[in-house]
Amino acid sequence: MTTREIFDSMEYGPAPESDAEARDWIATRGPDFGHFINGAFTDAGQGFAAKNPATGEEIARLTQGSAHDVEVAVAAAAKAFPKWSKLPGHARAKYLYALARLLQKHARLFAVLETLDNGKPIRESRDIDVPLAQRHFYYHAGLAQLMDSEMPGHAPLGVCGQIIPWNFPLLMLAWKIAPALAAGNTVVLKPAEYTSLTALLFADICREAGLPKGVVNIVTGDGATGESLVTHPDVAKIAFTGSTAVGRRIREATAGSGKSLTLELGGKSPYIVFDDADIDSAIEGLVDAIWFNQGQVCCAGSRLLVQEGIAEDFHARLKARMDKLRVGDPLDKCIDVGALVDPVQHQAITRMVGANTEGEVYRAQVAMPEQGCFYPPTLITGLSPAAPLMQDEIFGPVLVSTTFRTPSEAVELANNTRYGLAATVWSENLNLALDIAPKLAAGVVWVNATNLFDAAAPFGGVRESGFGREGGWEGLSAYLKPKAKLTPRKPIEPVPAPDTVEAPGLDRTAKMYVGGKQARPDSGYSRPVWSKRGQLLGHVGLGNRKDIRNAVEAARGAAGWSRTTGHLRAQILYYIAENLSARADEFAARLRALTATSAARADAEVDASIARLFTYAAWADKFDGGVKSVPIRGVAMAMREPVGIIGALAPEEAPLLGAVSLIAPAIAMGNRVVLVPSSPYPLAATDLYQVLDTSDVPGGVVNIVTGDPADLAPALAGHLEVDALWNFSASDQAMIDAASAGNLKRVWAPEGNPDWLGGDGEGRAFLEAATEVKTIWVPYGE
Amino acid sequence: MTEAQTATEASVRTAPSDQLPQLHLPRNAGTGLDLDWVARVQANTSAIERRAATLPGRRSVKKAYQAAWLARAVTLIDLTTLAGDDTPGRVRRLCAKARQPVRADILDALGLPALTTGAVCVYHEMVPTAVEALEGTGIPVAAVSTGFPAGLSPYHLRVKEIEESVKAGAKEIDIVISRRHVLTGNWQALYDEMAEFRAACGEAHVKAILATGELGTLRNVARASLVCMMAGADFIKTSTGKESVNATLPVTLTMIRAIRAYEAATGFKVGYKPAGGISKAKDALVYLSMIKEELGDRWLRPDLFRFGASSLLGDIERQLEHHVTGQYSASYRHPMG
DSSP states (O other), rough: HHHHHHHHHOOOOOOOOOHHHHHHHHHHHOOOOOEETEEEEEEOOSSEEEEEEETTTTEEEOOOOOOOHHHHHHHHHHHHHHHHHHHHHHHHHHHHHHHHHHHHHHHHHHHHHHHHHHOHHHHHHHHIIIHHHHHHHHHHHHHHHHHHSTTTTEESSSSEEEOOOSSSSSHHHHHHHHHHHHHHHHEEEEOTTTOOOHHHHHHHHHHHHHHTTTTTEEEOOOOHHHHHHHHHHOOEEEEESOOOHHHHHHHHHTTTTTEEEEEEEOOOOHHHHHHOOOHHHHHHHHHHHHHHGGGOTTOOOOEEEEHHHHHHHHHHHHHHHHHTOBBEEEEEEEEBOOOOOOOOHHHHHHHHHHOSSEEEEEHHHHHOOOOSOOOOOEEEOOOOOHHHHHSSSSOEEEEEEEEESHHHHHHHHHHHHHOOOOOEEESOOOHHHHHHHHHHSSSSEEEEEOOOOTTTOOOOOSSGGEOOBBBBBHHHTTTEEEEOOOOOOOOOOOOOSSSSSSSOOOOOEEEETTTTTOOOOOTOEEEEEOOOOSSEEEEOOOOOOHHHHHHHHHHHHHHGGGGSSSSHHOOOOHHHHHHHHTTHHHHHHHHEEEEEEEHHHHHHHHHHHHHHHHHHHHTTTOOOEEEEOSSSSEEEHHHHHHSSSSEHHHHHHHHHHHHHHHHHHHHTOOOEEEEEOOOTTTTTHHHHHHHHTTTTTTTTTTTEOSOOHHHHHHHHHHHEEEEEEEEEESHHHHHHHHHHHTTTTTEESSSSSTTTTTTGGSSHHHHTEEEEEEEEEEOOOO | OHHHHOOOHHHHHTTHHHHHHTSSSSOOOOOOOHHHHHHHOOHHHHHHHHHHHHHHHHOOOOOHHHHHHHHHHHTTTEEOOOTTOHHHHHHHHHHHHHHSSSOOOHHHTTOOOOOOSSEEOGGGGGGGHHHTTTTTTTEEEEEOOSSTTTTOSHHHHHHHHHHHHHHHTEEEEEOOOHHHHHHHHHHEEEHHHHHHHHHHHSSSSEEEOOOGGSSSHHHHHHHHHHHHHHHHHHHHOOOOSSSSSSSOOOHHHHHHHHHHHOOOOOOOOOEEEEEOOOOOOHHHHHHHHHHHHHTTTTSSSTTTBBBESSSHHHHHHHHHHHHSSSSSOOGGGOOOO
């Protein structure tokens, strides 16, 4: 075109970013790549092609990691761990700082290579992925520096197996490696098979940073390689980002292994627009929500909920905005939407959208490249919540939309999902926005913005979007464990029936406690509880899965407890302590009779139970969140929210104190509890419900189901409305872990039990398990 | 000379007439004052700033495209002098620059001869000089008016000033609004003032200067934009160039979104003029891409878009010479205005 013609047409024209340097790097280091193990690249082996999704061209070849490769990498990481973990924080900080600097120095190379390999627009890799990755290493250099003084009493986990997705290859690597290294762990990381090149470039700069051999190992390969890593016995932790389906498989594969686990999974994040929003800005936000990275973003605002009165206008303006998107060569600096990562992804999206029979489909009226893996920005309006596309993650540039009438209906629709990763709220009314944000089932909420990320702000999900946080001190703690003295859990057999029965004077029947009422077991069966001296202490109901069902239903009904103030919960915990104290002698006598312990020990357990209630009454209004120092004008508030309904399997030992040690932190933080008490000594806990009854604890907040944990634990672990499961009993952990995969509930089961009378029996670890961190971003400015 | 060249030249020669405002479009007739609409307007500052901050990274024009865009920018400049020491000689010099804004050899190399700027913008006293200097070129003279820049002279004199400038030959009148009406939320007063200024302009086109740097918030900017359009402004303009903050991208985004909303509601296309602080060719490209993205290509014409700028042209001239020669240019190689 002549200048004159352009002068008339005012078109943008091509603005290509050169890929020469990236191709040079591939040619020099590859083009056949091996793994990076123990500080060196291995010889390339059998494997697969790395392709440029914009063209389909093969740009390099990668090695399929075998079980043996994983073995060698884990061994290298294990060998490096003792020395690395013992380095002073400052020494690790220097390495992380060097990595940050090197990422910065090679910023354009990383960006171009990422775009070449993944298909995302160069604008995004250059302005978002790479700068955020740098920031992550800088931030974690700081955490490493401060860890020794700020996180005393914590130790790294060991070798961390890390498996990352293809949508943000370098950024997810940074999110995984930086905190692991800062905390003193060593890692074996498997990048996604579609996108391994920037991980290999990162391996290159690890050498430039002088990182000790074996601290970072990169093994390329597909799901089979990942499985070798997940099941490797010497791996202490698995950190996974990817699909919910694979996350669930990892949960099952690691069941009972004792591996620490964090999962950052899928989402169907709501994007709520109220009628008082700045509509043009909300529409622009959608561009960053669903057309960012071709919609291949776990926290993509993919489910538009718009207030009915403005919906027509909103959709019309949105369509006009969509028509301005530019789809094409990801290396062009003037492109908004690049290529999907692989034809497989294209087919999956096409299939899902093709199967939809509801609503109206609008495709952006834009020029599409003639070849390559491109999908047009798409909007589907008028869907009902029942439509599969409103429920299922599409993971592509497809936005689905429905309307709501009131704020509470917006919340209901937003939360009508199995996922809970992120949410966006647009309103110019601060009262409304700050009322809605805490009500959304999501780990991250953006108010009048979307897809804001920073190393200082915890990121992660609730429900089936996974668990664990990345970023901030909270993210670091996912790579640490408390240095507590723990004893492995061992079953205690109930006292057998004596030859001669000593019957009590007057029959006392311990019932279950469900919804604030005493309840007989559904089964109609009870078992006697004997003292060591052969005295019949009472009967206890044999609960079954229906009793668990009823208890969980009661707990659900007590959702109002989660909205009470910390002050109120403290008052009630103090009141429980007061009433327990009034009956201290009776409880001590019960403990002596049940466990044949000494009077002094029984008194000590009751006293400790009262003190523990005080501890959590104290914490109820003090386990604060924080305001994170993120680089925007605004605040990112990390709020501590209750997990929801916690199933708690109490320890067999310390039948009163053990139960109190679980109930108190859970309810102090606003959770509702279904407790399965000590199976050999259940009566200490059933006596407790009388105390709860007289202490203003609302019905359903604490529910007690007695019976055989072998029956009750699977029902509780498998229940899809139970959000977390704490196991301090000797129940089969592998069964619990596997059953919990159904709704990916948070399982908390330390390696062993603490001395309940001591300091390890209470404190922050319990509070952290009882809360989820929700990060609420509120940019401001008028 | 080949036929093709002749044809090109002929079409370029007609270009100045393109630059007469509102030649092809109906003028904004205004509407009644819709206070409900004004009250509904929202402008989320941080979101608008994010859009403005990321746009330069999202849009890029290179090589021949960049040269063509910069040439387009030249045609959109209201070449301006608004200084107390303006003299007829100074204004004639500026008008000469408006007629030949870029060295002829550079324009020839670009295949774009006969470019002119969009207008020349002066104070009332300089209008006759400018009109005379531009006679026959088709380049309109714009006069700042209504007690520019503060707009606090007696109201009847402000109206009279418009009439005088129109009588003196100004085809465009850049009025300043009473900021106090915005700051006190007296939309009716703003509407009435604007409507009367528009009436006083007669056939001359009126640009409403909002002095956005003095309006306090983007929400006020959005509301003032709407009210001025409702009262019949042909253009809305950011600044006098005399405020401490002049044209910015967030303000631009706010104002052009108001223009878009107004067009959607009424069908009238209203022009936009950022003024003050745009001095680099690169900035001009960002502004043009923002207009293209948010309003569309139709606005990239002098009847709907102007840069109020004095030093921008110099930077564009150097960039254009760089495009033609491949070498970085020097400012003294380009005739001053």
